[in-house]
Amino acid sequence: MLDHQQIDELATFALELADAAAAVTLPHFRSGLAVDHKAGDHKFDPVTAADRDGEAAIRKLILERYPDHGILGEEHGNHTGTSGLTWVLDPIDGTRSFISGVPLWGTLIALNDGTRPVIGLMDQPYIGERFIGRPGGSELIGPQGTMPIKTSACTKLEDALLGNTDPGMFKVDAEKAAFREISSKVKLRRFGGDCYFYCLVAAGTLDLVIESALQPYDIQALIPVIENAGGVVTNWTGGDPQQGGQVVAAATPELHEAALKILRSAAA
Structure with missing residues (x-):
């Protein structure tokens, strides 16, 4: 079980990971980069250098800072750690949007404590918004500053x-x-x-x-x-x-x- 201080430290680190990914992915957005097709069940399942290199940048930082942490990523697979903590990564969720120039893709970074994800971050660097959730609340970090967020009251x-x-x-x-x-x-x-x-x-x-x-x-x-x-x-x-x-x-x-x-x- 992670305490509040550890949660704060790891949530701050997740923001650093998002910075590292954005430095790689954002220059490729709307740049006309080459698109490959992943073999599999989909008629067209795109992947780009931005996906692969963005995840590589995140993994590098994790292994440098927390070498005992596990990593599960879409592009580079599973690295088994010894701490019981695992980072779950999707460098570009929405690659179809990314290659179409639609700014609704995002970098997804989760920290799973071995039971369930306890920290979650979605970063959309083109419009400058980050949504982060952890015990105690969720926040939007964006052009208008940092603000707590709450779901609607819709019941029907x-x-x-x-x-x-x-x-x-x-x-x-x-x-x-x-x-x-x-x-x-x-x-x-x-x-x-x-x-x-x-x-x-x-x-x-x-x-x-x-x-x-x-x-x-x-x-x-x-x-x-x-x-x-x-x-x-x-x-x-x-x-x-x-x-x-x-x-x-x-x-x-x-x-x-x-x-x-x-x-x-x-x-x-």
Whole structure:
């Protein structure tokens, strides 16, 4: 168990890691850099030098400062530590947005204590915003300074603003049907947000995000941001979301349960 002083120290270090990543990734944004395709299940799964080199910069700092810490990253795999603490990294969450020039991608940095992520950071260096969550609260660090953030008070689907990166992520008919049902009930739907939409749930401007096919590095940094702002993040059965898969993030427990009533039927 980390104490408050350790949490503060490691949260400050997470900000340093974000600085290191931004120094690598930001010069590539809207630069026309080459894009490679990762072999796998996706028709087009892009990766760039910004992804690879951004993660390498983060890993270098971690191994220098905390050589006993583990690292799990999207681009460079798993490094097993001895401390019980593991950094979970996605240097560019939203590479499709990145290569399209859309400034809704972000660098995701989580610290997992062996049970669950306890510190989470999403950095969007192009617009200069950082969302960080840890025990005691979540904050937005941006052009207007540092301010605490809190989820909205929305409790009903018919009042909710729903975010999703791309409905194409839902591959099976049950997932598609559940998402369509919820989409038909909410007040407003927005798409294309990647990690940024989860942070908007924490900030109280969106109320609900529903996604599938996530990896651990896609969601772990976002869990502390939302939970410490008052929100709820689970999988579609209401269980632990940290391994990814089907994920729902909601502003309130009531809204979360309303979504689960529909999503449970499609849970993997």
